[in-house]
Amino acid sequence: MEQTFTSSATGPGIARGAVAALADEPLDWRFKAAPPGAWGRTTREWLATGPTLSSLGTPLLTLDGAALDHNIRTMAHWCAKAGVALAPHGKTTMAPALWQAQLDAGSHGITLANLPQVWIARAFGVQRVLLANTLLDPAGLAWLAEELAADPDFAFLSWVDSVESVRLMDEALRAAGAERPIEVMVELGGPGGRTGARGVDAAVAVAAAVLRAPTLRLAGVGGYEGALAHDASAEGLAAVRGYLRELGELHGRLAGAYPDGVRPVVSAGGSAYFDLVVEELAKLPEAFVVLRSGAYIAHDDGFYRGISPLARGGGEVPFRGALHGWARVVSRPEPQLALLDAGKRDLPFDEGLPEPQRVRGGAELTGTAARITALNDQHAFLRDAGDLAPIGAVLRLGVSHPCTAFDKWTAIPVLDDANAAEPKVTGLVRTFF
Amino acid sequence: MEQTFTSSATGPGIARGAVAALADEPLDWRFKAAPPGAWGRTTREWLATGPTLSSLGTPLLTLDGAALDHNIRTMAHWCAKAGVALAPHGKTTMAPALWQAQLDAGSHGITLANLPQVWIARAFGVQRVLLANTLLDPAGLAWLAEELAADPDFAFLSWVDSVESVRLMDEALRAAGAERPIEVMVELGGPGGRTGARGVDAAVAVAAAVLRAPTLRLAGVGGYEGALAHDASAEGLAAVRGYLRELGELHGRLAGAYPDGVRPVVSAGGSAYFDLVVEELAKLPEAFVVLRSGAYIAHDDGFYRGISPLARGGGEVPFRGALHGWARVVSRPEPQLALLDAGKRDLPFDEGLPEPQRVRGGAELTGTAARITALNDQHAFLRDAGDLAPIGAVLRLGVSHPCTAFDKWTAIPVLDDANAAEPKVTGLVRTFF
Numbered sequence: 001m002e003q004t005f006t007s008s009a010t011g012p013g014i015a016r017g018a019v020a021a022l023a024d025e026p027l028d029w030r031f032k033a034a035p036p037g038a039w040g041r042t043t044r045e046w047l048a049t050g051p052t053l054s055s056l057g058t059p060l061l062t063l064d065g066a067a068l069d070h071n072i073r074t075m076a077h078w079c080a081k082a083g084v085a086l087a088p089h090g091k092t093t094m095a096p097a098l099w100q101a102q103l104d105a106g107s108h109g110i111t112l113a114n115l116p117q118v119w120i121a122r123a124f125g126v127q128r129v130l131l132a133n134t135l136l137d138p139a140g141l142a143w144l145a146e147e148l149a150a151d152p153d154f155a156f157l158s159w160v161d162s163v164e165s166v167r168l169m170d171e172a173l174r175a176a177g178a179e180r181p182i183e184v185m186v187e188l189g190g191p192g193g194r195t196g197a198r199g200v201d202a203a204v205a206v207a208a209a210v211l212r213a214p215t216l217r218l219a220g221v222g223g224y225e226g227a228l229a230h231d232a233s234a235e236g237l238a239a240v241r242g243y244l245r246e247l248g249e250l251h252g253r254l255a256g257a258y259p260d261g262v263r264p265v266v267s268a269g270g271s272a273y274f275d276l277v278v279e280e281l282a283k284l285p286e287a288f289v290v291l292r293s294g295a296y297i298a299h300d301d302g303f304y305r306g307i308s309p310l311a312r313g314g315g316e317v318p319f320r321g322a323l324h325g326w327a328r329v330v331s332r333p334e335p336q337l338a339l340l341d342a343g344k345r346d347l348p349f350d351e352g353l354p355e356p357q358r359v360r361g362g363a364e365l366t367g368t369a370a371r372i373t374a375l376n377d378q379h380a381f382l383r384d385a386g387d388l389a390p391i392g393a394v395l396r397l398g399v400s401h402p403c404t405a406f407d408k409w410t411a412i413p414v415l416d417d418a419n420a421a422e423p424k425v426t427g428l429v430r431t432f433f
Numbered sequence: 434m435e436q437t438f439t440s441s442a443t444g445p446g447i448a449r450g451a452v453a454a455l456a457d458e459p460l461d462w463r464f465k466a467a468p469p470g471a472w473g474r475t476t477r478e479w480l481a482t483g484p485t486l487s488s489l490g491t492p493l494l495t496l497d498g499a500a501l502d503h504n505i506r507t508m509a510h511w512c513a514k515a516g517v518a519l520a521p522h523g524k525t526t527m528a529p530a531l532w533q534a535q536l537d538a539g540s541h542g543i544t545l546a547n548l549p550q551v552w553i554a555r556a557f558g559v560q561r562v563l564l565a566n567t568l569l570d571p572a573g574l575a576w577l578a579e580e581l582a583a584d585p586d587f588a589f590l591s592w593v594d595s596v597e598s599v600r601l602m603d604e605a606l607r608a609a610g611a612e613r614p615i616e617v618m619v620e621l622g623g624p625g626g627r628t629g630a631r632g633v634d635a636a637v638a639v640a641a642a643v644l645r646a647p648t649l650r651l652a653g654v655g656g657y658e659g660a661l662a663h664d665a666s667a668e669g670l671a672a673v674r675g676y677l678r679e680l681g682e683l684h685g686r687l688a689g690a691y692p693d694g695v696r697p698v699v700s701a702g703g704s705a706y707f708d709l710v711v712e713e714l715a716k717l718p719e720a721f722v723v724l725r726s727g728a729y730i731a732h733d734d735g736f737y738r739g740i741s742p743l744a745r746g747g748g749e750v751p752f753r754g755a756l757h758g759w760a761r762v763v764s765r766p767e768p769q770l771a772l773l774d775a776g777k778r779d780l781p782f783d784e785g786l787p788e789p790q791r792v793r794g795g796a797e798l799t800g801t802a803a804r805i806t807a808l809n810d811q812h813a814f815l816r817d818a819g820d821l822a823p824i825g826a827v828l829r830l831g832v833s834h835p836c837t838a839f840d841k842w843t844a845i846p847v848l849d850d851a852n853a854a855e856p857k858v859t860g861l862v863r864t865f866f
Contacts, residue, residue, distance in 0.1 A: 120463075123461070137490050332595065332597075
């Protein structure tokens with residue numbers, strides 16, 4: 001029996017052996033986070049030597065293992081309580097070991113954004129993939145059809161938002177001789193938003209086209225509420241809520257239209273508004289509600305710290321920022337200007353600049369006037385730290401936007417506790433970008 | 434005899450065998466630019482199958498081989514004519530094969546920005562490295578001392594901009610038992626600039642400290658004029674020229690202070706103002722002038738197109754933009770809005786957004802109202818392309834800022850001619866970030 005995205009019969013979800021084998025990979029200069037002392041050793045062997053943070057160079061990005069565990073557990077618990085499934089967006093980390101941790105905590109599958117990301121998921125045996133995008137590349141669809149035919153346990157669900165996309169997908173899948181129909185959700189968008197059919201009527205027309213296409217199977221509705229607002233203001237929240245109600249309306253309009261045996265998916269939910277998603281969608285009849293939050297796993301000390309539902313909501317345990325940059329003061333050419341050896345190639349800068357938090361083995365910087373005012377390719381400009389950040393000091397930096405932090409590192413050391421005086425390196429997360 | 438940065442006796446400059454061996458690396462899903470048809474083959478084997486652009490998926494970044502060759506030749510010729518040496522900034526590409534092409538065209542060495550980049554250069558046997566930064570990490574200095582001791586042909590030159598940095602370097606190098614002194618240039622900065630001693634007097638004091646430090650050897654002066662302006666306005670050019678004159682003054686102040694046998698290096702020159710650098714510095718007596726331009730090799734269709742000296746100067750052959758993004762229209766939810774499947778993870782966005790140039794096998798977009806107005810992590814917003822960019826179409830995009838384009842790709846296909854109707858894939862450039 002071929003699996004569908006909502007099937008409850010599951011295999012292991014991910015190829016544990018392939019994930020575990022990453023720790024047998026030899027380390028060398030290919031990994032900018034791996035110091036020369038690790039070269040020639042596998043990750044497993046290097047970790048067995050008991051490395052600590054101070055044995056690593058700069059610039060550096062680290063993950064706090066305790067914060068990661070906390071965030072994964074907290075989100076899993078929150079979704080279970082809300083009665084919704086979670087298919088965390090894997091594009092945030094592109095790290096099979098972290099996907100495995102999310103699946104182990106009860107995630108239903110992994111969401112991805114494009115075909116190269118699906119290749120990586122399949123290389124690590126991920127069995128349920130939600131592609132939150134429309135796949136139109138004929139060669140890509142041919143690959144997908146072959147992959148689905150070869151593995152009846154592989155469940156794949158993607159999006160479509162126009163009658164023309166349905167036509168192009170169907171044409172390419174017929175040409176490829178696809179054996180299994182591809183499950184698709186109709187994507188609803190919103191004015192000023194990103195992809196997605198504009199308005200419920202347009203979306204219903206797309207669904208009708210899917211129902212006529214023999215190579216596709218209508219599996220639900222969804223979209224991305226995060227493109228409709230960028231803050232937690234009353235206006236932003238109202239725009240998101242209005243969109244979610246339209247999505248609920250679309251779900252209602254399609255009741256009875258699904259093929260036999262399909263329990264319709266209703267999916268929304270990045271890391272910024274998943275509370276509203278649950279408020280509006282969890283009550284829908286017959287819906288298999290899937291959240292796709294990705295950034296929550298690492299959270300941050302910037303954009304998501306400001307907007308996370310668990311920070312907004314009363315009485316919730318908030319997520320913890322798990323990502324930290326570490327950079328050294330290499331110059332202090334003016335009394336209130338210091339230059340650090342981390343830049344745009346090392347740390348995210350698109351949703352706010354890194355924030356100086358403290359000096360390793362030294363002063364607290366949080367709450368002082370010290371701030372980063374610009375990044376160059378390989379430098380950060382630190383202002384108003386005065387004597388708190390002397391030449392040679394290593395600073396811990398909070399970062400904003402996990403998605404553009406992970407993608408700058410092929411291997412990210414995991415610390416037991418980034419707040420410890422001498423954090424231990426307890427893992428090394430491999431990413432694939 | 435141990436090599437110094439200015440020594441003329443040279444070996445091959447880079448380990449050709451190690452660079453060539455990159456083509457024997459098996460391709461798979463680790464490389465987002467490698468289509469499934471290439472998996473299991475080495476780069477060499479895959480190229481032998483005669484792949485063309487249309488066999489590659491999206492999102493994609495490509496290099497135009499003819500433009501690369503043109504840019505490398507043009508810059509080499511320009512420097513030879515100006516009588517200055519070029520140590521191109523290798524951080525732009527982090528691609529040993531492109532470093533080799535630059536060295537083969539006569540470059541004197543490779544400039545780098547931090548220690549992890551030096552590790553990679555040394556893994557590929559680069560013999561002359563200019564670190565345009567101050568290295569203060571004691572473990573890093575110990576590694577460097579060992580590397581220098583082990584290879585008398587390795588010439589390494591770095592920067593220092595304060596008496597305190599000199600003290601820290603000397604302390605760490607003594608503790609490491611360094612055998613060869615490390616050559617350092619005194620870095621001069623400017624008001625509002627980045628690193629570098631502020632003012633000639635401060636720089637002279639740093640030089641005096643270097644002369645007293647037994648583990649260091651004074652080798653010249655330098656800095657980065659590109660941090661002092663960001664356009665080619667009269668004001669911007671005047672700020673750069675004023676800085677270069679100070680650098681010349683510093684060179685003069687240190688005449689006679691260098692150790693016996695040292696021909697002092699004077700180094701400046703990114704890819705934006707190297708004409709002024711030559712005008713002001715090439716005439717200095719006794720100076721071994723080193724330009725460090727990096728971005729020129731790929732040039733761009735954005736920031737550098739606007740500021741390049743060869744575009745400004747009369748009668749020069751300009752560089753050509755060698756980098757192109759390729760992205761597919763995956764949605765057209767509104768008549769004048771299309772969404773492409775390339776985003777902040779795929780293309781640079783920090784010095785201007787990509788520009789739509791044409792539809793593969795279709796309409797020209799340059800000169801139309803079509804433009805990209807925003808990037809999300811994995812999407813681009815294309816406005817006002819109307820029917821020129823139908824759903825499923827693949828667009829060629831010009832990009833701005835090579836340094837933040839290369840670092841998003843571990844392997845970049847080289848096309849024979851990005852303007853051809855069906856470009857052939859003639860190479861695959863591996864990068865190491």
